[in-house]
Amino acid sequence: MADVGAGKYDSALTVFSPDGHLFQVEYAQEAVKKGSTAVAVRGKDTVVLAVEKRALAKLQDARTVRKICSLDDHVCLAFAGLTADARVLVNKSRLECQSHRLTVEDPVTVEYITRYVAKVCQRYTQRSGARPFGVSFLVVGFDQGIPKLYQTEPAGTYHEWKANATGRNAKTVREFLEKYYTEESIQTRDEAIILAVRGLLEVVQSGSKNIELAIMEKGKKIEFLDTDQIEKYIQHIEKVREEEAEKKKKKPHP
């Protein structure tokens, strides 16, 4: 349905197709699906962002590939999709965060800055001569001690989530999170991290060098975990997995 006659209706953005599609927006969502996976989990007093680190060329410096950015001291985000588009939006948002502080003497709420990003994205879906942003953001932070997680999409929509994923194989990760996210499973910092890492490991090759992880605890600044710390969590997860496998073996067959 999306393919037939699509060619004629996706050049000028201000035009709807006869069956009500905005094809450029949908193509932007396809671009997001090609990006490396990003997962976010909202814990009780912690928010966790985990992203897939694509294998780098040998000569490339790992530090220059940052998919988790902070927008202010209390808000940060991860994205999936076109890195350059993300850079533009992140830059605008950082400016908006400070501008907000200057005019109203208060830090932004997570919802406010998400709404701002979504507003910019939407503007570009209704503008001639420019294409939409091919990025989806997972914005996390704290509003007066309450953890929040939002997701934005190229269409310019945003929703609040308890846990979500975006990018490649996001559906698989989301299904995993839907199965394993409970109030008990995200009580502590470690549990929230483990849930996020487990979710990411569903679609990413196991290994701490393939995962970039950042957490934010209530009242503290963003903290990036280094490879060794991530490795510890992965080993813990694998150990638990092995133990469960052992238990299943030992159970007598009915």
Next chain:
Amino acid sequence: KSLSYFAAGRTTMEYLIGMKFNNFVLLAHDNNGGRDILVMKQDQQKFFILDEYAGMVVSGEAGDTVYFSEFIQKNVVLYRIRNGYSMSPSAAANYTRHELAEALRQKVNIVNLLLGGYDKTSNTPSLYFMDYLGTLAEVPYGSHGYGSYFTYSLLDRLHRPDMTQVEAEDLLLKCVVELQKRFAINLPSFSYYFVDQNGFGEKKVLTVPPPPLTTARAFHPAAVEVME
């Protein structure tokens, strides 16, 4: 206003002072807040921190000062968020001067300041003198306001770079006592801040009694009651 622009912000009745030493910088400002001859506040905040290791004390036109300072503050923070590391005190000072200079021919912007900081990469303290014309000078000590006429000579004579924080406080005290003695405008209370390798310390307040009258006289008891 009959004063020309050049004369408008040359001296104010507010007082700022900054002193640099080997391992730290001291910044201080008077606590009076008001217009001309009226004191509206006795605890006016004139210090603005620019992201942990740099800060400035500001004087000049009411409104201009706060507006300009907050603008600089937020832009210095934005630099850190964007680039992942803070502006050094020298960078912050040059940026501030740039904004002052740009504003000079756009609008009336009477803001004088002293910017002090500690550079963590080179482990050196620095102090910058700036005025509303866009002057920038790195100085060992500096001062703004009418009061500066009384205190520069003290600093010339007594300032040493190897002083301790206690000695620095003492030097500040000497300056302030001199103001109470010889400066016609009453500035009884000052706030001061230290910045060193650990960033800015807590605000400290220094209050000085009025100087004793040279002609001995007993106070009228009713007046004492009213004052208290």
